[in-house]
Amino acid sequence: MHYHKYRLIVPFLMPAVLLYGIFVIWPYAQAIYISLTSWRGYSNNKPFVGLDNYRNLWEDERLREGLTRNGQLLIVLPLVTIAIALTFAALFTQGGQSVRGAGFYRIVFFFPQVIPVVIVGILWSYVYQPNAGLLNGVLRNIGLDGATRSWLTDPTMVLWAVAAVAVWSSVGFYMVIFLASMQSIPTSFYEAAILDGAGRWRSFKDITFPLIWESVRTALIYLAIAALDFFILVAVLAGGTTTMGARRAEVAALYLYNRAFEDNRWGIASAIGVLLLVLTLLLSVGIMRVTRRETYEF
Amino acid sequence: MSAEAFRPIQETRPVAEISAVRRRPRTVDAVAVWVTQAMLGIWALLVIFPFVWMIMTSLKTDGEIIASPWELPSALQWDNFARAWTDARIGRFFVNTIIVLAGSLTGTLLVSAMAAYVLARFVFPGRQFIYFAFAAGLMFPVYLALVPLYFLVDDLDRFGLGLATYQSLILVYIAYSLPFTIFFLTAFFKTLPSELGEAAILDGASHYQIFFQVMLPLAKPGLIAMGIFNFLGQWNQFLLPLVLMPETLDPDKLMLSQGLYFLSIQGTYDSDYSALFAAMVITMIPTLIVYILFQRRLEAGLTAGALKG
Numbered sequence: 001m002h003y004h005k006y007r008l009i010v011p012f013l014m015p016a017v018l019l020y021g022i023f024v025i026w027p028y029a030q031a032i033y034i035s036l037t038s039w040r041g042y043s044n045n046k047p048f049v050g051l052d053n054y055r056n057l058w059e060d061e062r063l064r065e066g067l068t069r070n071g072q073l074l075i076v077l078p079l080v081t082i083a084i085a086l087t088f089a090a091l092f093t094q095g096g097q098s099v100r101g102a103g104f105y106r107i108v109f110f111f112p113q114v115i116p117v118v119i120v121g122i123l124w125s126y127v128y129q130p131n132a133g134l135l136n137g138v139l140r141n142i143g144l145d146g147a148t149r150s151w152l153t154d155p156t157m158v159l160w161a162v163a164a165v166a167v168w169s170s171v172g173f174y175m176v177i178f179l180a181s182m183q184s185i186p187t188s189f190y191e192a193a194i195l196d197g198a199g200r201w202r203s204f205k206d207i208t209f210p211l212i213w214e215s216v217r218t219a220l221i222y223l224a225i226a227a228l229d230f231f232i233l234v235a236v237l238a239g240g241t242t243t244m245g246a247r248r249a250e251v252a253a254l255y256l257y258n259r260a261f262e263d264n265r266w267g268i269a270s271a272i273g274v275l276l277l278v279l280t281l282l283l284s285v286g287i288m289r290v291t292r293r294e295t296y297e298f
Numbered sequence: 299m300s301a302e303a304f305r306p307i308q309e310t311r312p313v314a315e316i317s318a319v320r321r322r323p324r325t326v327d328a329v330a331v332w333v334t335q336a337m338l339g340i341w342a343l344l345v346i347f348p349f350v351w352m353i354m355t356s357l358k359t360d361g362e363i364i365a366s367p368w369e370l371p372s373a374l375q376w377d378n379f380a381r382a383w384t385d386a387r388i389g390r391f392f393v394n395t396i397i398v399l400a401g402s403l404t405g406t407l408l409v410s411a412m413a414a415y416v417l418a419r420f421v422f423p424g425r426q427f428i429y430f431a432f433a434a435g436l437m438f439p440v441y442l443a444l445v446p447l448y449f450l451v452d453d454l455d456r457f458g459l460g461l462a463t464y465q466s467l468i469l470v471y472i473a474y475s476l477p478f479t480i481f482f483l484t485a486f487f488k489t490l491p492s493e494l495g496e497a498a499i500l501d502g503a504s505h506y507q508i509f510f511q512v513m514l515p516l517a518k519p520g521l522i523a524m525g526i527f528n529f530l531g532q533w534n535q536f537l538l539p540l541v542l543m544p545e546t547l548d549p550d551k552l553m554l555s556q557g558l559y560f561l562s563i564q565g566t567y568d569s570d571y572s573a574l575f576a577a578m579v580i581t582m583i584p585t586l587i588v589y590i591l592f593q594r595r596l597e598a599g600l601t602a603g604a605l606k607g
Contacts, residue, residue: 008505009416016413016476017428023447023473024435030446088341091334099334107593108342111349114589114596116534118555119578122562123348132367134351168344176597200330229439232536240563253441260445273442280437 028277035270046267053271063272066252069159070228073251074283076160078223081167082216085174090204092175093182106179109172117169121236124165128152128237152238152245159249162237166226174219181215182208210293217291221284228280229253252276349582356575363571375572382576390550391557392580398464398553399532402471406479406528407521409472414483415509415517419495429484435477444541451542462548470542471532479524486520487513519595526592530585554581 035053037046057063088109092099099105112120127134128151136148151161185208193203209216231253238245241258250258252272260269355363356378358371383389417429451459451466459466490513498508514521539553545560552560558581561574589596 005420005422005505008509009420009422012412012416012509013428015409016432016480019409019469019473020432020435020476023450023470024438024443024476025431027443027446027450028438030450031442034446088338091338099338101338105338105342106597107590108345110593110597111589112345114530114534114585116536116555116558116581116585118534118536118559118562119582122558122574122578123352125562127348132364134348134367137368171341172345180597225437225439229441231441236536236559236562253439256441257444266445270442270445273439276439277442280439284437 031270031273034266035274037267039266041264041266049267053268054275056268057271057275062250062255063252066250066255069249069251070230072159073163073227073230074224077163077166077227078220080163081170081174081223082219084167084171085219086178086216088171088175089178089182090208092179093208106172106176110176111172112169113173115169117232118236120165120169121233124168125152125237125239128161153248155248158238158245162230162234162249165237166230166233170223170226174223177215177219178212181212185211213291213293217288220291221287224283224287225280228276228283231257352575352582353579356572356579358572360570360572363575378572378576379580381570382573382580386557386561386570386573386577387550387552388554388557388561388577388580391552391554394464394551395533395554398467398471399529401464401468402475402532403525403528405468405472406475406532407525410476410479410483410524411514411517411521412509413476414480415487415513417480418484418487419492432477432480435474436481440474440537444537447538448541462543462551464551467539467542467553470538471535474538475528475531479528482524483517483520486517490516522592523595523598526588526596529588530596533585 034046036048036050038049038052039046088105092102092105126132130136130148130150133151135151139145139148149157151157154161189207189211190203193207198206230251234246234249234251234254235241235257238249240246241254242262246254253276256269256272256276259265259272354370355367357374357376358378359375362369362371383392413432417425447470448461451470452461454460454466455463459469494512494516495508498512503511534555535553536555536559539556540559543551543553543556545552545556558574558577561577
């Protein structure tokens, strides 16, 4: 059957390989080269400076601040998102008599995930508005005037205000992943547990959780990658990449963008990008190693 | 993954039946049900409310938006949508987005299906390498490529591409959609029984005929899932057009989400808030329709991809 197979293989693979090579691989390879130059603008002159950019990054206070924010997100974002998503998924599958309106909730919870991130950002920037915004309005109505603030410029709150939007928009996606995984667990497992007198919490902890571990792992990796990026949401919520709010929630990727497109420091910007790529890869591999467990076949 | 994954996920009846066996006081169950409903209800409200507020606001006057952001519009201002469509040029951006997506979606599916088919069903040297090169693309952050990509596309203008052109954006969208689509479709083609192709060969069909007449129709569920996924992804794409369709070069070539972003930044100067909200509703409608129509398929497809990823 495979006699003339190369007459098919080559033309079938060619378009994908060409497009991918030209528009994906080549720019990334170039980014690595640019990170070794002190290229500052539109001239073709790209002076080679070796690892100088990387050495300077070590001293760069603003990058350090940015990475610290990514680090905070890295801890909080996966924890909160997975906790909420798991809770909802568990409520769907174990909430006694089948949850009323389950189909409706699924559609609603997943919805923010498919909405353009620009709309999510603009919408929430109005929710967070100090005077006419929804959030402060609710707080005033329930008598918590002291808790109102300018969420998107307040130095201690702005990053968390943005993170809350990320959780809001992605909980439904992870819930659906966990649900699909939970629904593939044979019900006989639960029947056996109930006969042994296990309650809801026991059967969740000892049956559900170990059996859906693979999807929790996947979620951890996705969320870790998101925590190291986080650039679009900050830019859109803060109303630009250089506003006061954006500066106070400036994650490393946003700093990269500003270095490149505001300051024309392409060399340094590319070095930040390479650093972030390496961090992302290391983190993904690290999470995969640390979370590796025996998988249960069923 | 198997073709099973594309069947709508069923509600778990059996678990509910078990709870009938459970020897627990009824009151505990009643409380649990109540707490469950309350939690789910609150989250649903948290999700729905901003969108309802957005639609409500899009039908108010600017004065009402500022003076009484909470109240219903006194009269429905459909005119906001007309202003958003023409004055704010959302209509123009809408058409641009449709043109680009018509090309990029067709291209993504065709190019990915051909590559995935070969990767899934033929053995040849370098197959693993090519497969992993595509899969690795799932991890690359797009922002790292932005700067070189900008200059690359600019350089390619001698080949009829260049910045602020539909054809460049179409090719770039296809290229950046390949990793996930190929990854997903390869797994899909692997599940199709190999006897099918062999039978067709015995009947004298060529490899091309097998692909277009036997395999593609069989892969329809996978293609549909990827079509929806990429429609949403490309419709929502923000960074690539922001860099590759610069407003300064051609203000008429902006994509929808990009145009919306500029409108929101300018909005603070012009303070035509009502048109901005109308523009947001217009931008959201296609995703809303596609989502409601294909929700089950999309969920099944995405989770299958995520679970086996």
